[in-house]
Amino acid sequence: MVSLISSAHDINNSRQFFLHHRLESSNSVGELKQIHAFIIKKGSPQFQIRLLHDKIKSLVESSSCNENLTYACSLTKHLQNTHLFNSIIQCLSASNSKTNSREAISLYREMLIQGLLPNTYTLPYVLKACAKSRSLTVGQQIHAHSLKTALLSNVYVFNTLMRLYAVCGTIEAVHKLFHFQPGSRRDLVSWTTLIQAYVKIGYPKVAILSFFDMCQASLRPDGMTLVIVLSACSKLADLNLAIKIHRYILDNNLNTDVFVDNALVGMYLKCGRTHFACKVFDEMPIKNVVSWNSMITGLVRQGKFKEALDKFRRMQAIGLKPDDVTFVGVLNSCANLGLLELGKWVHAYMDKNDIRADGFIGNALVDMYAKCGSIDQAFRVFQGMKCRDVYSYTAMIVGLAIHGEAQKALEVFSEMSRVGIEPSEVTFVGVLSACSHAGLVEEGCKHFDDMSKVYNLKPQTAHYSCMVDLFGRAGLISEAVELVKYMPLVPDAFAWGALLGACKIHGKVELAEIAVKKLVKIEPEREGAYILMSNVYSSAYRWKEAMKLRKIMKERKLKKTPGCSSVEVDGEVHEFRKGDKSHPKSIEIYKLLEEITNHSKNIFTSAPFEG
């Protein structure tokens, strides 16, 4: 067949154009085969490959149809050409399917079996497939081929091999490979891959040091490098470093990329500098959905939920379509502000736009309904989820525990174990607080023990506090005291608060006095401990001490957390604090409030059965 092809004359230009057009519009493999047969008769192998490349690409992309893929692969048997193998391996490794990546690796094997040698294009393609399918062992074999064939001296081969080791988490291999390669053979991509490997593995400091080394080696970073460097700064949350890198970017005119600006916004928010982030954000010449998401999620992380929702509203006002990341931020804000209506609106939007309540967004929806008091709706969403992970189960368990539905929370926990999802530390906070509220001492103790024995999780202060609460509520005061005394971590305000709460229920005045002293030491500014203690005195009819404590509170001018309420009108949140007159309609609001008060007074002071 090869001799037949090589002896044929090439097709003229107009015919080439015609064939190209026919190939593009052909939808069936049958038709493709006919056209291909014609090309085999009339064209050179190079022409066939060039012409077939795009078609192969679309065949691979629609490889849900096996016939297409089989046909594309069968071409390699007839043509036995490195370029064609490269084309198909490239197409297969470009797709996100693991099956296609594995198919790419098999084709590489087939190529070697046919006696063809890989070139500088083959190895980057097949290494990309190895990285996508996390095929480290095959990658190591290809590493050996690259040494044997001297292809490792090619910078593309070298970089993709480094990337393979990086995504497989073998940082030592990345480090070794990079430092054994002569400096002249390393380019910006090599450095970027190295820096990214350090960030991914959790060494942001080493990543930054490598970036400085790169600058020392007189390489100028581009947008891609900077995005990774900025993400390392974010992880370190080091403001001084952040400012230094930002200045470097400005001085060198490197912020010409929306990706870099987004990373800057995210970095400043991670460092807790909202106004810096806003400044970068406001001055961005181009903003995309990720820019808005960075802003929204950054504000949510800082607990600035109202501001996050303001940003969401502005994003809507300019007509930018939100995506699932946006909604996770919005749902999170709703959960923390108790905005059920807005949360419901997001859910309706999701239904309307075929966004499935799964993954991140499904979990955020469960959490929102649970925190906004709609525990039944949270449960319905949870049950409707196709795949539930540790986050879904935890959100559900914690939600049920908050609502006092201990039994149901424990049932969900058993289901979680049954389906083989490993719980996390947070799951146990939910489980233990459920036990505590339901007075299930034995069960609580068992779960607490299981944490370390079965699940290899180290109990944290929050778990000890739950146990103190569990013992305290059940009246097992000495067990609660023992735990506070001998716990391996320093008891926090929750632990002492739980003990104080138990003292109030069970009238333990002396012990309460010890607990309150500790509590005041930890939180001297807050009035909660004093109020609780004064209640302990009152419950024991020790009025004098109770009065004395209230006097001390007055003298120390303790900060009272102002009562705060919020209402949601047409999706906008209005917050009110005691004595707060910052609302734009404050005058009208207070006027109406006075009218309502007077009206109520009139009702209550007027004689019964009158009007």
Add this chain to the structure above:
DNA sequence: GTAGGGTTAG
């Protein structure tokens, strides 16, 4: 014909 990029949870 080739390699490296950002935002998401309990």
